[in-house]
Amino acid sequence: MSRRLLKNFFSLLHVNQVKLDRNWNFNNVISPYYRLYFIDEGKGYISSSHGNVTLESGFMYIIPSFTICNLHCPNYLSQYFIHFFEESPDGISLFYNKRVPEKIRANEIDIALFKRILEINPGRGISRSQNPKDYEKNVFYHEYEELNNKQNLSAYLETQGILLQLLSRFLETAGPLDESEHAIPIKVLDAIGYIQVNLHQDLTVAQLAKRANQHQDYFSRVFYQYTGIRPLAYIHEKRIERAQYLLTTTNMSYEEVATAVGFDNLPHFSKVFKKVTSLTPGQYRQQRIS
Known part of the structure; x- marks a missing residue:
């Protein structure tokens, strides 16, 4: 009997249906x-370093956390949206190797799920502004987290179930491996998991290679081949991702975040933070609170 545990x-943040116009035009959103x-009507665009994705009626989209992108509506766009945090004990995301915007055609069940999660989570829209820099603030996160704490168990479990169902639709698009593709070696997966769990520790490539019982150069080549x-x-990318989360959702000092x-x-x-994000930690936090 299978005992796979997820x-x-x-943690739900926002959910709503909105009508957007050409004022929905924001760059470097992360x-x-x-x-x-x-999307139920109209057209828009998501652009990132991986290319452009057209927002069009009848399709649903995912933008994983910490994915830098631009959002644009040339005229009119009607969309249902859901914003939520992902947590896991080992820090490994379901989309750790798929940090790009994705698009799939929505079916009747998908559409019903978007409507249902909105129905059981009233008052979770964004009334302050369409600009992410205005509503992505620590105080607002805590405000909506408190709504989760007040949610009854039935609605909480149903919300979790809906998010899992919608996420599963994007995970299934990976499909089976082609003959030209290969599963990621267990030693690379182990290294990825070890990095995520030990970001606060001293991490070196030599240490990771030793854990894998491989020469450092060989380990580095294989890691690069599959990731x-x-x-x-x-390591730097994941540390900065975690730092962005802490800068946004806590009042920790910059020194405390750096150590964490x-x-x-x-x-x-x-x-390193500026190299990865083009902003200093102070500039990044200021964008979220000003």
Whole structure:
């Protein structure tokens, strides 16, 4: 009997149906939460370093957390949207290797689920502004988290179930492996999991290679082959992702955030943070509170 356990769980932030116009035009949007869209009318665009995705009627979309993208509506766009946080004990996301906006055709069940989650979570829209920089603020996160705490158990479980159902639709698009593709080696997956759990510790490529019982150069080549990124760059990327989350959702000082994500001094943390995000930690936090 299978005993597969899903370690990931989700915390609802916003859900609503909105009518957008050409004022919905924002660049370099990056959030510590997921965005799910269902478009019922009109057209818009999502652009990122991976290309452009057209928002069109009858399709649903996902933008994983910490995915930098631009949002644009040339004229009119009607959308249902769901924003939510993902949590897991080991820090590994369901979409750890799919950090790109994705698009699939919505079926009748998908549409019903978008409507249902809105029905059982009233008052979770964004009334302040359409601009992410206006509503992505620590105080607002806490405000909506409190609504989750007040939610009755039935609605909470149904909300979790709906999010899982909608997420499963994007995970199933990966399909079976083609003959030209290969499963990620267990030693690479183990290294990925170890990095996520130990971001606050001293992590080096030499240490990861030793754990895998491989030569450092060989380990680095294999890691890059299956992830598309060098081990040290991956460590920095995940540390900065975690730092962005902490800067956005807590009042921790910059020194505390740096220590929590594994940097031994603030200048090094600030240097890597700016290299990854093009902003200093202070600029990033200020964008979220100003």
